[in-house]
Amino acid sequence: MVSATVSFIIFTLTYTCITHPVEADEFATKLEKYIQNLVDCKNLTGLAVTVVKWNETIYQGGFGYQTLEEKQPVTEKTLFNVGSNTKAFTSTLAADAVGRGKLQWDEPLRTVLGKDFQLQDEFRTSEATIRDLLAHKLGMPNYWGVTTAVMNFTREEIVKRFRYFPVKYGFREWFLYSNYPFVLAAATIEKATGERWEEAMYNRIYKPLGMTGARIAATMTDDDWSKTAWSYTWINNTYVKNPEKTNIRTVVEIDPAGGVFINAEDMAKWIKFHLRGGKDEKGSQLLNSAALQETYKPMMPSLSGRRIYKPKYPVDNFNPTYAMGWRNGLYRGRPTVFHTGSYSSYASRVTFFPSNGIGVWSAISTDSSLFNQYDVNRFVSWFASDLLLGKKPWLNETTSCDPSPWSRRRRRKRRSPINKRSQPGTTSQPNSTEYLGDYFHPGFGKLTVFLDENENLKFKFGLLLHGLLLSTSTPDTFYQQLDFPLVFRFHAPGSDFVFIRNKQGVVVGTRVFYLEYSLPPVL
Template sequence: MKFDRIFIFCYSFLVLCLEIGDFSITPENIEELKNFVNNLMSCKKIVGLGLTLVYDNKVILADGFGMASIEKRIPVDKHSKFAIGSLTKAFTSTVIAKVLSENPRYNWDTPIKDILGNDFRLFDDIRTDNINLRDLLGHKVGVPGYFEPLLVGFPENTSREEFIKNIQYQPPVAPIRTKFIYSNYFYALAGYVAEKITGRSWEHLVQEYLFNPLCMKNSGFVDHISSFHEFALGYSYIKKTPVKLKEELLYTSSPSGPAGSIYSTPKDMGEWILLHLNTGKDSSGHNLVDNATLKETYRGQMATPLFGNLYKPRFPISDAVISYNMGWLSSVYRGYKRLWHSGGIVGYSSLLWLFPDKKVGIYASMTGSKSNGNSDAIKTILSRSADMLLGLDPWLNDTTACSFPEPWIKKSPVEYPLDEIIPEPLWNISTQQDDYVGFYCNPAFGMMKIQKQNSQLILRYGRFGKMKLYPITETSFDIRYIEALWFVTNSDDNVTPVRITFSSDFDSLVYPIDRTYRNTTFSRNCNVNVDSSNFQGNGGNIMHYIHDTGSYLKSYLLLLNLFLILFIQWH
């Protein structure tokens, strides 16, 4: 009888421990994970990595792996700075939650037009009159991402207000609130709305509301710094060999900063994770953001057609996206609710996972483009980390992490460039080069310039965009990026040139501004304020284009009318 009571007590205690998930993370667990990360970095040739782990509301690891600079042999540590790309979006939605809680006359569903006034316009009246913050932050506007201008960079002196004004010329491809279409432009607009409500810049709001109270002393904005000596530097790859990118390319995040301009460190990101695991409270328990308003950013806004889901029985585990929220996505990983977002900016890849019900959070940022299997690598690191922190048996080992998604599904072989040196174009068509030379413009996306240089045609677009033209036919050309953005069309997994097409009379060209939804026409001989100096040096600026053709026509008619009056009086 006594033995039975002891057995029942021990069994009940064991069941209770299993039910509450009572386990601890040991130094041996951390060391095993570090070995896993180092092995993966070796097989994937990852240059540098920052990693942060939060368990049971405590930061248990904030560390660096690999090199911040190969050339200078500087290692990554917990203070190394990484550009976190679109992880910035959650900072923007959190700031807006704070702004709304302090300005109750506005909420997530207030039409943007009611905040910005009648001067605010989008492509059509339905969007202009009805778009709200929930639509902007949930990617529900129905307008494509139009990424190419963001890649090449807007002019250095473009204000956020000017940037926002041009959005009205971007054509939609779907009715409002019917389709998830990711766009950085509308996160910039959301940040601009916060600026108009408060009278302070988005950067100032992030600093005041988040960085300062969270003691994120080594975090900031990549477009506001002049020295990158404390950064883990960005790289791309040629035949698995890392090649350093120009740090100034990070300035392409301006003026769309609310979509992706923040940099941070493994140490600082621990504080950011704790804020959200505690729904608006910092690590000391102080309430920084209203709980109810912040929780709204975690709620699903739109079902997402994102790829990369894992399902049984093909994979050992299930990992599926449910929805896009506001700066976050909702997923289910091995039965656990997960909030997350990824981030990518030239030379960097980042990923952040939160398991709110378990008070677990993981952040990783690595240098190197998403070629060379890096997008898979960062996901495998977070998967292995999550398994450890959730007390689950790991489904990845050193071998399968390096081969992922194999052996479960076959992956496409990496396409390698021939060389870092771009081949010279061969002019094998009858049309003269001068027939293509000139300015081509679009009201939404600015201006391109085609010019002759050393018996070749060069296309300049944006702050850093410079491309060589390779004739295919009289009207069809392939273009390859050179100089700062060389890796876009000539690095591992990025060897396909961009195809552009001229009209038969050479009065316009069609360029794939958005490669998923539509090509965009740039017209020749448009009304421009041309400053040829803008096209010198390291890429050209997008020129100021006269958008309001109605105003231009009215001015012309007024001058014509005045001329007629003077002519009649003279005679």
């Protein structure tokens, strides 16, 4: 099912290699046919798309359903969570603060946050800037398991605990993508401007741009949920509706990194704002253009140290660097600024061509081991861009659904929850009571291992992560059977939960792979 609002403009492209962009009606027809086929062959529950050209919305609309149960159609007003596409909103607020003289890109964070602020070492503490946070230069892992569990800390408490978040690489040594630096960035912007991140999102972005439908996770109401496409996960050969209202605390805690909910109508306004260099639709300069342009500049190589890049597709699609809340790329020889995002079973992609004035956003609400979420949004973006660039699309209905030979996706391999010698068995091991107690990490908080009323060994960490521990054939290694609601998040049926002993054989900590740290016991 397709629902769309379409407005068209006849335009002339000035790029020398472009000769015959498609006409407006032809564009809509081809795009709708292509997307509907993609929705059908991938069995997507819902998809939204918007396409802009400079100051005009070329196409916006929806495909599929908000919910499979009620079958309300997705429209241009249906909200989708955009995950890490939120990061560009936070970097734009930083540019706004810089443009108003409230903040400088390269002043140490300690100058803004105060002398008591500390990072993992003195060098980071004295030198780190908001540019480093927004460009992922801290060498800090993502800690998605910690995020998913929801530590239930305020933004201020996360800032205080930030020094204890372990880092993997040296400062400014390697690009390493992480959500928590954007939480710290938001706190820095708040301190510099005196305005909460949530308030600034509405006052400085949503309202001035007329984005009346856009929301953030922390402010979602029942009315907002009624306009939202709920996400679905493919479990046991059927789609299961994710418990979005229960799990929303996951993104509330990291709102500046992943909390935006938006529709196609408002995403068009957001992209056009960037294509116009920070101006609103009337031409008024809302944000200092130079400060905004700084967020698009390459800041960090993002190829993870790979020396040779092997193209995956039959057209060039090279994404070598990260800017601030945006990625830099080339598509068919043209510079792009883009970002992707995912949360729960949502996935989205924003792409714009600064020199050509083209922008595309695509979002889906489906996660399945049968296809790659990111490929779906890439394909929509590239197909629409090719049409507007006057290029013959290299994708078609057949290659997008079965994209061999260049994009035959390897079957998704879930991380093995336990090694092959370890098989889940009973709920305890000999002397299992020695595992009981509170385990504590100075950055992430408390994890508790306990016996329930039926003498089953269980664990709890944060607000949402809790479950049963099943013993295995490997000593001190347990197999996790997660409770609601996070059973919807972790596709693997369980994962290693290992207790650590000291030389005297006493249990002194625990290690859980998706938490990415060991918790020493409380003394």
